[in-house]
Amino acid sequence: MLGYALRRIAGIVPVLLILLTVSFFVIRLAPGGPFAAARALSARTRAELRQRYGLDRPLAVQYAAYLRALAHGDLGRSYSLRDEPVAGLIGAGLPVSAELGAAALALGALSGIALGMAAVLRRGGVIDRALAPLAAVTLALPSFVIGPLLALIVGVWLRWLPVAGWQPDTPRDLVLPAITLALPLIASIARLTRASLLEVLNASYIRTARARGLGRARVLWRHALRPALVPVVSYLGPAATYLVTGSLVVESVFELPGTGRYLVMGAIDRDYTLVMGMVLVYGTLTLLANLGADLLHAWLDPRVRHEAP
Amino acid sequence: MRLREPRVRARLAALVLGALVLLALFGPAASPYSYRALDWRHLAVPPGFIAQHWLGTDALGRDLYVRTLSGLRLSLLIGVLATGVSVLIGVAWGAGAGWVGGRVDAGMMRVVDVLYALPYLFIVLILAALFGRGNIAVLLVAIGAVGWLTLARVVRAQTLSLKRQPFMEAARAGGLSDLQMLRRHVLPNLAGTVVVYATLMVPQMIVYESFLSFLGLGVEPPRASLGSLINAGARQMLSAPWLLLVPAVVLIVLLLAFNVLGDALRDVLDPHQR
Numbered sequence: 001m002l003g004y005a006l007r008r009i010a011g012i013v014p015v016l017l018i019l020l021t022v023s024f025f026v027i028r029l030a031p032g033g034p035f036a037a038a039r040a041l042s043a044r045t046r047a048e049l050r051q052r053y054g055l056d057r058p059l060a061v062q063y064a065a066y067l068r069a070l071a072h073g074d075l076g077r078s079y080s081l082r083d084e085p086v087a088g089l090i091g092a093g094l095p096v097s098a099e100l101g102a103a104a105l106a107l108g109a110l111s112g113i114a115l116g117m118a119a120v121l122r123r124g125g126v127i128d129r130a131l132a133p134l135a136a137v138t139l140a141l142p143s144f145v146i147g148p149l150l151a152l153i154v155g156v157w158l159r160w161l162p163v164a165g166w167q168p169d170t171p172r173d174l175v176l177p178a179i180t181l182a183l184p185l186i187a188s189i190a191r192l193t194r195a196s197l198l199e200v201l202n203a204s205y206i207r208t209a210r211a212r213g214l215g216r217a218r219v220l221w222r223h224a225l226r227p228a229l230v231p232v233v234s235y236l237g238p239a240a241t242y243l244v245t246g247s248l249v250v251e252s253v254f255e256l257p258g259t260g261r262y263l264v265m266g267a268i269d270r271d272y273t274l275v276m277g278m279v280l281v282y283g284t285l286t287l288l289a290n291l292g293a294d295l296l297h298a299w300l301d302p303r304v305r306h307e308a309p
Numbered sequence: 310m311r312l313r314e315p316r317v318r319a320r321l322a323a324l325v326l327g328a329l330v331l332l333a334l335f336g337p338a339a340s341p342y343s344y345r346a347l348d349w350r351h352l353a354v355p356p357g358f359i360a361q362h363w364l365g366t367d368a369l370g371r372d373l374y375v376r377t378l379s380g381l382r383l384s385l386l387i388g389v390l391a392t393g394v395s396v397l398i399g400v401a402w403g404a405g406a407g408w409v410g411g412r413v414d415a416g417m418m419r420v421v422d423v424l425y426a427l428p429y430l431f432i433v434l435i436l437a438a439l440f441g442r443g444n445i446a447v448l449l450v451a452i453g454a455v456g457w458l459t460l461a462r463v464v465r466a467q468t469l470s471l472k473r474q475p476f477m478e479a480a481r482a483g484g485l486s487d488l489q490m491l492r493r494h495v496l497p498n499l500a501g502t503v504v505v506y507a508t509l510m511v512p513q514m515i516v517y518e519s520f521l522s523f524l525g526l527g528v529e530p531p532r533a534s535l536g537s538l539i540n541a542g543a544r545q546m547l548s549a550p551w552l553l554l555v556p557a558v559v560l561i562v563l564l565l566a567f568n569v570l571g572d573a574l575r576d577v578l579d580p581h582q583r
Contacts, residue, residue: 142520
């Protein structure tokens with residue numbers, strides 16, 4: 001197990017390095033450059049700015065300098081946001097994004113599993129029959145449609161919750177974004193839980209438990225749920241990838257001050273250091289989340305870790 | 310109506326899609342306004358208020374009916390073309406890997422695995438922000454170039470299993486070259502799967518495009534896409550909710566129709582997939 005984990009963790013570093021290298025050169029190859037949009041600058045100021053950020057040096061030198069700084073934990077300074085250190089911007093925005101992601105993951109996993117169980121508990125009941133079509137509809141619709149519609153109905157028409165904006169320490173502001181982000185998760189997890197529970201319930205040890213006179217609900221809860229959750233756990237990898245990118249969408253829909261906005265802003269302004277910082281953060285998060293899910297899976301299912309990587 | 314029957318569902322979804330395509334093609338011409346015409350006397354009027362602005366106008370007095378339908382046209386166009394790009398790459402890559410096999414196969418699939426680990430939307434976002442603001446061709450390639458991974462995997466698996474079929478051996482014994490066998494036997498047998506995946510890919514591509522436009526990275530004003538209309542509508546939902554509702558409903562119907570059609574086609578053409 002430990003060997004497997006170490007192999008997988010070591011595997012992340014080259015992928016991250018490739019991602020960073022490709023991004024580094026791609027953003028510099030793109031037409032336009034930093035400070036090109038600010039028309040008010042004189043040619044001289046612009047040249048000085050370029051020199052200050054080292055943009056006048058050859059690409060290879062810039063690349064080496066970036067990697068050297070990165071190895072010391074220095075992500076550089078933003079060109080467009082008042083010379084702020086990129087690490088500071090990430091530090092300010094990441095808690096908001098993380099809070100949103102964690103809330104959505106918890107909401108998605110808990111209500112998804114609960115819905116799946118409820119469907120199995122009453123086969124052919126309302127929940128069981130409505131689950132498949134509702135899940136299909138939910139999964140077909142993107143967050144940037146669901147989000148504004150939810151805000152319009154719940155926030156504007158019913159006036160239950162604030163529509164957008166963010167004050168620290170007011171969890172109410174998190175409710176709509178978290179629901180929007182969690183909806184596809186709820187749908188997938190409910191579907192997965194239902195299918196896998198139905199499969200487990202066919203096993204002979206379940207029949208034995210029933211024959212011993214245990215009630216349906218008790219068998220479901222005590223005997224069937226744990227093995228049935230294995231596919232749900234392995235779905236957490238894709239789910240985490242979805243959360244990372246989905247939070248980008250939801251943050252922009254509800255105008256949350258997370259890290260998502262910096263990616264688009266930075267790319268449009270050609271703020272190279274800011275974009276690189278975002279690539280680093282989101283790339284690392286995605287890779288770590290997938291790794292975490294894989295490790296959890298390997299822990300549950302020993303066959304996985306003995307396969308060649 | 311027996312909605313459980315996949316053929317019935319497929320027909321229904323195809324009907325809705327057909328209607329949407331016709332609306333997108335000919336709908337704008339039915340209105341006297343163009344998508345960019347400003348009507349200063351009728352700013353932000355709700356639907357049904359002024360006879361000629363059937364679905365109302367936005368804050369600049371532009372006709373929402375025409376703008377929504379021209380946005381629909383653009384979304385459909387980009388969705389279908391980007392899917393075409395993805396299908397071409399995906400089938401070539403998957404069939405190539407599956408057919409050649411061995412090291413080449415392992416290497417090609419390793420590339421797919423690595424790309425799979427990266428978040429799509431993220432890459433599309435960066436590419437579009439860097440190269441494609443308002444440039445539809447770039448947008449198309451950016452969206453299409455990342456959608457082919459799943460298809461490549463499916464096509465490879467199918468090619469591998471086809472290769473082992475007895476009729477392939479017979480074809481080989483009959484003296485067909487690799488290229489002839491690919492064209493005559495492999496590709497036609499892949500067609501069903503590819504059609505199903507392509508149908509399910511179109512709504513995904515439409516979502517990507519709409520999302521980029523939603524962020525202001527897609528089409529540039531005054532042109533409209535469903536995504537940019539939804540974004541504009543979301544900003545004015547307090548004063549003019551129809552600006553959000555109309556494009557959102559059209560996008561929802563469009564996406565659902567494609568998904569229902571794809572799922573139903575899968576049930577009909579590819580029954581062992583589920």
